[in-house]
Amino acid sequence: MKSKAPPDLSRMNRAVFEALDHDELVELTCRLHTMATDLAERLAMNSTNSSRPPSSDLPFGTGGGGVVGGAGGAPGGASTAAPVPSRKPPQPSGRKPGKQPGAKGKWRTEPLKAERTERLWPRACDGCGMPLEMWDKEVRTGAAFPVLELERTPGGIRIACVEHRYQVVLCTCGHETEAHPAVGVLSFLDGRKRQLHLTERCLVAPSLAAFIAALAIRHHQSRRKIREFLVTWFGVPLSVGSIDRCIREVGVACEPVVEDLLDEVRAAGIIHADETPWYQGILNRWLWVVLTATTAVFRIGSRRHEEIRDLLGDAIVGWLVTDGYGAYRDYEKRQRCVAHLIRKGLALAGGLSPDGVRFGEWLVRELRGLIHAVAEDEGHSTLNPIQARLKRACKLHRDHETEKIRALAREVLNDWAAIVAFVRNPYLPATNNEAERALRIAVIARRLSFGTRNEEGSAAYAASLSVVETCRRRHIDPWSYIAETLARARAGFMHTPIPAAA
Numbered sequence: 318m319k320s321k322a323p324p325d326l327s328r329m330n331r332a333v334f335e336a337l338d339h340d341e342l343v344e345l346t347c348r349l350h351t352m353a354t355d356l357a358e359r360l361a362m363n364s365t366n367s368s369r370p371p372s373s374d375l376p377f378g379t380g381g382g383g384v385v386g387g388a389g390g391a392p393g394g395a396s397t398a399a400p401v402p403s404r405k406p407p408q409p410s411g412r413k414p415g416k417q418p419g420a421k422g423k424w425r426t427e428p429l430k431a432e433r434t435e436r437l438w439p440r441a442c443d444g445c446g447m448p449l450e451m452w453d454k455e456v457r458t459g460a461a462f463p464v465l466e467l468e469r470t471p472g473g474i475r476i477a478c479v480e481h482r483y484q485v486v487l488c489t490c491g492h493e494t495e496a497h498p499a500v501g502v503l504s505f506l507d508g509r510k511r512q513l514h515l516t517e518r519c520l521v522a523p524s525l526a527a528f529i530a531a532l533a534i535r536h537h538q539s540r541r542k543i544r545e546f547l548v549t550w551f552g553v554p555l556s557v558g559s560i561d562r563c564i565r566e567v568g569v570a571c572e573p574v575v576e577d578l579l580d581e582v583r584a585a586g587i588i589h590a591d592e593t594p595w596y597q598g599i600l601n602r603w604l605w606v607v608l609t610a611t612t613a614v615f616r617i618g619s620r621r622h623e624e625i626r627d628l629l630g631d632a633i634v635g636w637l638v639t640d641g642y643g644a645y646r647d648y649e650k651r652q653r654c655v656a657h658l659i660r661k662g663l664a665l666a667g668g669l670s671p672d673g674v675r676f677g678e679w680l681v682r683e684l685r686g687l688i689h690a691v692a693e694d695e696g697h698s699t700l701n702p703i704q705a706r707l708k709r710a711c712k713l714h715r716d717h718e719t720e721k722i723r724a725l726a727r728e729v730l731n732d733w734a735a736i737v738a739f740v741r742n743p744y745l746p747a748t749n750n751e752a753e754r755a756l757r758i759a760v761i762a763r764r765l766s767f768g769t770r771n772e773e774g775s776a777a778y779a780a781s782l783s784v785v786e787t788c789r790r791r792h793i794d795p796w797s798y799i800a801e802t803l804a805r806a807r808a809g810f811m812h813t814p815i816p817a818a819a
């Protein structure tokens with residue numbers, strides 16, 4: 318049955334059908350039906366019913382089901398294609414993630430052996446308030462615990478186990494004062510048994526925590542893979558829980574830094590913005606990015622207009638470069654990404670409708686011509702005719718019978734000022750590639766890890782990404798900065814801002 322080649326759709330139109338006799342018509346209809354069934358089935362394929370990987374599933378499970386049903390509306394042709402099943406939210410088992418109550422715990426069978434000790438002293442006397450000096454007498458050691466530190470050596474890196482000893486010092490006034498590990502920020506999450514409290518009393522030093530965060534965030538390694546890596550290459554056994562804690566601590570420490578960054582973004586001359594779907598547990602969220610040449614801020618939230626207004630504020634002085642999403646339209650000084658429109662034009666040009674091919678090619682030609690002419694600084698004598706032709710192409714097709722053609726033509730006309738803003742302001746980038754590139758890392762993370770689990774995880778991930786990407790843009794080592802920021806957060810000190818571009 319399927320031996321015949323699929324019918325050539327580009328040659329078909331009403332006149333051809335009307336010229337066919339009954340038998341030919343039946344034959345053609347059968348072939349078209351076979352083809353439509355094939356396509357519908359292919360469209361309905363996803364990871365649950367084919368060998369495709371889950372990463373190829375659409376983010377929110379909105380497949381082509383609607384397209385299949387809505388094409389012809391022929392009453393007889395009962396659509397056999399099942400609607401694409403949406404990505405199943407994990408069935409709640411009623412159990413909380415992690416170790417279950419009553420389960421046998423895991424713990425270290427051998428205590429960590431410290432290779433050296435580091436003594437820490439109190440700064441001032443608890444009794445008289447005078448600063449303690451080097452010559453004041455150390456009475457004994459108070460608290461002592463091992464800390465794993467990542468050290469840079471001439472040959473690379475190593476992990477050292479250092480015993481931190483908090484000393485008790487006798488003041489000249491006769492009072493004994495004990496040094497204590499400092500306690501810093503508390504990250505509170507409703508309904509959680511043990512809140513995340515940053516403190517210096519921690520097995521993993523900030524340097525190693527930053528290294529773990531780098532493996533997770535920048536290099537997309539799972540908590541389990543990181544555990545395996547640390548044991549294999551450093552002989553350091555850490556639990557998945559400790560590793561997860563490090564990554565969240567880094568996020569919590571980075572959060573206050575992001576507030577500074579946001580101010581810098583708002584004050585910039587050109588701001589790129591973009592968004593991509595994100596999962597937070599079973600919630601469908603959006604990951605936003607706003608960025609400039611030297612600063613990037615990520616945020617996970619809803620897709621509502623308020624989200625971008627909350628990020629950028631109402632009155633930004635600079636230009637906003639975005640895709641066509643409606644949330645950005647409240648901003649007057651806006652450049653619409655031309656690459657998006659070119660891609661839409663190319664899709665039409667590669668389609669089956671002759672009118673679509675013509676319009677698509679026309680649109681792409683004029684848009685590319687415009688970008689080229691602006692880049693070459695060719696002046697009004699070239700630029701104006703191109704814009705006029707572009708507008709004419711859209712006006713000619715804005716009432717076209719085919720929806721796709723009509724929609725693209727209207728899209729260009731409705732957003733005209735934002736599409737050609739770069740012609741009058743040649744310093745404006747014509748595309749939003751900058752923001753799309755910055756989102757790549759999150760898109761890959763989403764495919765590998767299926768997003769974050771809760772509000773805290775989302776905020777932490779977005780904050781870490783913001784700091785890492787900003788440092789990269791300023792040619793600063795993000796991980797040294799993060800290690801220092803985490804050390805300050807654990808000690809309860811304010812963060813230091815990220816230095817300007819090196």
Ligand SMILES: [Zn+2]
Nearest residue numbers: 442445488490
């Ligand atoms: Zn004293």
